[in-house]
Amino acid sequence: MRAWNEIAIVRYEGGAPSLAQDVVIAECPFEIRLDGQPYASVMAMPEKLDDLAIGLLYGEGAIETAADVASVAIDEARGQIAVTRVHSRAVSPEDRVRTTGFGLGSTPKRQLDAAPLPVEGRDPLQASDIVALMDEFNARSQLFRDTGAVHSCCLCAGETRLFADDVGRHNALDKVIGASLRLAFDRAAAALLTTGRVSTEILIKTAKAGIPTLISRSAPTDRAVALARSSGMTLVGFARGQRFNVYAGEERIR
Amino acid sequence: MRAWNEIAIVRYEGGAPSLAQDVVIAECPFEIRLDGQPYASVMAMPEKLDDLAIGLLYGEGAIETAADVASVAIDEARGQIAVTRVHSRAVSPEDRVRTTGFGLGSTPKRQLDAAPLPVEGRDPLQASDIVALMDEFNARSQLFRDTGAVHSCCLCAGETRLFADDVGRHNALDKVIGASLRLAFDRAAAALLTTGRVSTEILIKTAKAGIPTLISRSAPTDRAVALARSSGMTLVGFARGQRFNVYAGEERIR
Numbered sequence: 001m002r003a004w005n006e007i008a009i010v011r012y013e014g015g016a017p018s019l020a021q022d023v024v025i026a027e028c029p030f031e032i033r034l035d036g037q038p039y040a041s042v043m044a045m046p047e048k049l050d051d052l053a054i055g056l057l058y059g060e061g062a063i064e065t066a067a068d069v070a071s072v073a074i075d076e077a078r079g080q081i082a083v084t085r086v087h088s089r090a091v092s093p094e095d096r097v098r099t100t101g102f103g104l105g106s107t108p109k110r111q112l113d114a115a116p117l118p119v120e121g122r123d124p125l126q127a128s129d130i131v132a133l134m135d136e137f138n139a140r141s142q143l144f145r146d147t148g149a150v151h152s153c154c155l156c157a158g159e160t161r162l163f164a165d166d167v168g169r170h171n172a173l174d175k176v177i178g179a180s181l182r183l184a185f186d187r188a189a190a191a192l193l194t195t196g197r198v199s200t201e202i203l204i205k206t207a208k209a210g211i212p213t214l215i216s217r218s219a220p221t222d223r224a225v226a227l228a229r230s231s232g233m234t235l236v237g238f239a240r241g242q243r244f245n246v247y248a249g250e251e252r253i254r
Numbered sequence: 255m256r257a258w259n260e261i262a263i264v265r266y267e268g269g270a271p272s273l274a275q276d277v278v279i280a281e282c283p284f285e286i287r288l289d290g291q292p293y294a295s296v297m298a299m300p301e302k303l304d305d306l307a308i309g310l311l312y313g314e315g316a317i318e319t320a321a322d323v324a325s326v327a328i329d330e331a332r333g334q335i336a337v338t339r340v341h342s343r344a345v346s347p348e349d350r351v352r353t354t355g356f357g358l359g360s361t362p363k364r365q366l367d368a369a370p371l372p373v374e375g376r377d378p379l380q381a382s383d384i385v386a387l388m389d390e391f392n393a394r395s396q397l398f399r400d401t402g403a404v405h406s407c408c409l410c411a412g413e414t415r416l417f418a419d420d421v422g423r424h425n426a427l428d429k430v431i432g433a434s435l436r437l438a439f440d441r442a443a444a445a446l447l448t449t450g451r452v453s454t455e456i457l458i459k460t461a462k463a464g465i466p467t468l469i470s471r472s473a474p475t476d477r478a479v480a481l482a483r484s485s486g487m488t489l490v491g492f493a494r495g496q497r498f499n500v501y502a503g504e505e506r507i508r
Contacts, residue, residue, distance in 0.1 A: 007501070009499050009504075011499050014496045022499060199281060200297060220403070222261070222281060223297075242268045
């Protein structure tokens with residue numbers, strides 16, 4: 001399955017039409033199954049689907065570590081991602097996520113109302129590092145600029161980078177968190193970079209994964225800022241070129 | 255309840271910090287209740303909440319016209335939007351939408367798999383009108399540019415404009431569709447303008463509302479393009495300044 005397709009379109013410029021080729025992102029429906037039962041429906045770019053499923057299940061609390069996962073089987077033709085747990089158990093209808101995945105989350109209201117755990121960064125952050133990380137991130141999120149339909153996330157710690165694209169902000173985040181579980185990545189020393197807006201759900205997912213630093217090209221909401229401040233996280237927005245805004249945790253930045 | 259807040263932040267430019275004020279969008283959790291029972295949890299910008307609830311329930315098929323709605327009561331303090339139908343009936347747990355609303359949809363998989371109805375436009379579209387409508391739309395979606403966290407939609411027919419902003423693409427669309435139901439607006443003669451990406455769900459919601467023309471500042475996905483082509487809709491993307499791309503229905507454009 002390809003992550004994008006080229007299609008023929010008509011391009012207008014100054015009132016004049018011309019034929020052109022355009023790259024559009026592939027968006028496919030997948031059913032995530034857990035222990036043999038339907039769990040969630042997601043619309044996603046068909047890439048890193050195992051990480052997507054693991055990250056989503058982790059965010060929902062259905063698994064705690066990668067060691068809880070016995071197997072992940074992807075059936076692209078049927079549009080299924082089947083995850084089995086080491087200690088499999090019945091999934092109640094109440095636990096199921098009805099639809100999720102296109103730029104969207106599934107966080108239940110009880111989680112949205114709760115304050116996230118304290119997730120304070122251990123080390124100071126250099127302002128010059130924020131600029132350099134975003135430069136590198138922008139160079140890599142080429143697909144985003146080419147098609148305009150993709151969000152990207154990158155989890156950075158030391159020299160390690162976990163990168164993912166998707167049609168949805170939430171999917172891209174689930175993918176990098178899923179990869180970090182699989183690779184036993186040190187999230188407590190990491191910064192998460194995202195092209196997307198920082199909503200409450202994005203903030204909570206990041207905090208829940210124990211990532212103390214969140215840097216976005218885009219804007220946070222008021223509630224995401226309040227949650228970041230109360231949890232001790234560092235939240236940076238509008239990180240573009242030499243500029244960025246610090247919404248929370250400014251005392252960590254040198 | 256205010257739709258946005260001003261907060262104190264630290265702004266870095268070329269490595270130097272300074273104190274600044276920044277406008278951030280308000281994002282609030284609401285429970286949509288239907289006939290006295292919980293129906294959906296949404297994160298939304300607290301504005302046009304009645305239209306949001308009506309539009310969301312219409313998109314889900316819980317109501318067919320505004321005449322099905324007996325009352326809408328908004329309790330901001332408790333975060334509830336209570337809708338009662340003229341012919342109220344029990345809401346089964348299967349019908350409930352667990353969480354929705356921040357840049358996200360709730361369309362069940364069975365709807366995502368189904369092709370939308372034919373929604374062909376009656377009249378030709380002038381290329382100059384597409385440019386002029388988007389110019390006007392961009393001027394109006396100021397909040398989007400100021401804060402970077404808002405998506406806007408505008409439903410246009412003749413001289414009438416229904417405009418809405420929200421933290422989520424889907425919410426903004428639900429709001430203008432909700433308003434169009436309330437006002438008996440002629441959607442079959444309308445164009446929908448959006449700042450957001452056109453996913454399958456956005457395309458299906460627009461088609462289901464009988465709107466034949468969808469124009470976005472941003473990109474569509476491959477599946478949204480395919481659905482627009484099969485349903486006879488006109489789909490325009492990357493509409494910026496004098497330029498736009500026609501992904502479907504180019505024969506209607508003069």
